[in-house]
Amino acid sequence: MKAAVIGAGLAGSVAARELRLGGVDPVLFDKGRGPGGRLSSRRAETPAGTLRFDHGAQFVTARTASFHAFLSSAVEAGAAQLWDARLVSIDRGGNAHPLRQAERFVGAPGMNAIVKHAQAGLNVQLQRRAVKMKGGAGDWTIHFEDGATEGPFHRVCLTLPPEQLIDFLARSDGDFAEIITEANRAVVEPCWTVMAVLDAPFDPEFDGAKIYGGAIRWMARMGSRPGGSSAEAVVIQASPDWSAAFLEESPDAVARQLCEEAYVRFAMPLPKWSGAHRWRYAMVTEPAGTPCAVAEDATVGVAGDWRLGGKAEAAWTSGEALGEALSQS
Numbered sequence: 001m002k003a004a005v006i007g008a009g010l011a012g013s014v015a016a017r018e019l020r021l022g023g024v025d026p027v028l029f030d031k032g033r034g035p036g037g038r039l040s041s042r043r044a045e046t047p048a049g050t051l052r053f054d055h056g057a058q059f060v061t062a063r064t065a066s067f068h069a070f071l072s073s074a075v076e077a078g079a080a081q082l083w084d085a086r087l088v089s090i091d092r093g094g095n096a097h098p099l100r101q102a103e104r105f106v107g108a109p110g111m112n113a114i115v116k117h118a119q120a121g122l123n124v125q126l127q128r129r130a131v132k133m134k135g136g137a138g139d140w141t142i143h144f145e146d147g148a149t150e151g152p153f154h155r156v157c158l159t160l161p162p163e164q165l166i167d168f169l170a171r172s173d174g175d176f177a178e179i180i181t182e183a184n185r186a187v188v189e190p191c192w193t194v195m196a197v198l199d200a201p202f203d204p205e206f207d208g209a210k211i212y213g214g215a216i217r218w219m220a221r222m223g224s225r226p227g228g229s230s231a232e233a234v235v236i237q238a239s240p241d242w243s244a245a246f247l248e249e250s251p252d253a254v255a256r257q258l259c260e261e262a263y264v265r266f267a268m269p270l271p272k273w274s275g276a277h278r279w280r281y282a283m284v285t286e287p288a289g290t291p292c293a294v295a296e297d298a299t300v301g302v303a304g305d306w307r308l309g310g311k312a313e314a315a316w317t318s319g320e321a322l323g324e325a326l327s328q329s
């Protein structure tokens, strides 16, 4: 049996692993230039040299045995490390409270290494944006933006975020009304992220902070991460409300505003380089509530963090459930 997995983030990668374990031959397709999805890292040319920023997920935690075992295997393989850092939560009054102790894993050298580790030995095709599928139960052809097609596939796993999923299913053959309704109900909030290199040393007495009462929701010092560079570099993430209000703002203006707020609140030195990335769909705040859904005689299924909640572990649990469901159907 052959399967197409559309979306090669964490959910798609673990779904493909499960399919392979179940004797199915999976191919992963992703529109991105690199693997990782929202577990993502970016290399930027800055006055301090080429620096790597984790501009999506900041760290991952594991409650389930399955995700913990996977992360431990990533640590063993050198693809992840524990982030032993000064992490705090800063309330509206500016008071810092330590975050609870927990094992927090980061990818090495960047967050996307975790997804690359999950994809070991799998057939992953990047820069392939899927637009629709044609056919019927057990006999699907995937159509791509450039006019190419792939197939036939017996099974199809769709691990796209809800907006892209709805688009894809609306153009495809098959009856996906229930899944489209669920995807429509899921809420995924945006997040503007700023990457900056500072022109002076900066130690706000934390390495990472959840911040309340302003535009900034999270801030982290990249140099505090295992293998991080010695350059004074930070990642600043805006709150969902601020990101939504300034969604169409220019990246330069966003970088300026968030750096100014960091200057006012934490005396952060001015940046000598900055860039901003808009995550239009970043954080799931209202998930569908079940690990995955299948349709068309259990030959097509959907998974992703939007099924269970906005964390990498939710994507893992969802993708794993879908891979199992489709390899047994």
Ligand SMILES: Cc1cc2nc3c(=O)[nH]c(=O)nc-3n(C[C@H](O)[C@H](O)[C@H](O)COP(=O)(O)OP(=O)(O)OC[C@H]3O[C@@H](n4cnc5c(N)ncnc54)[C@H](O)[C@@H]3O)c2cc1C
Pocket: 006, 007, 008, 009, 010, 011, 012, 029, 030, 031, 032, 036, 037, 038, 039, 055, 056, 057, 058, 059, 060, 061, 128, 129, 130, 131, 159, 160, 161, 164, 168, 191, 193, 237, 279, 281, 282, 283, 303, 304, 305, 306, 309, 310, 311, 312, 313, 314, 315
């Ligand atoms: C700014 C930010 C901060 C976060 N912080 C944390 C954190 O600290 N801890 C934590 O646990 N989680 C965090 N998260 C959430 C975490 O990153 C996600 O829950 C997880 O990565 C989702 O994985 P996924 O596989 O479900 O989706 P994604 O990683 O989004 O994967 C979906 C994939 O589908 C691809 N795709 C989309 N459309 C198409 C198409 N038409 N054709 C082909 N491919 C397509 C995309 O390129 C993408 O690679 C954060 C997310 C963001 C954005």
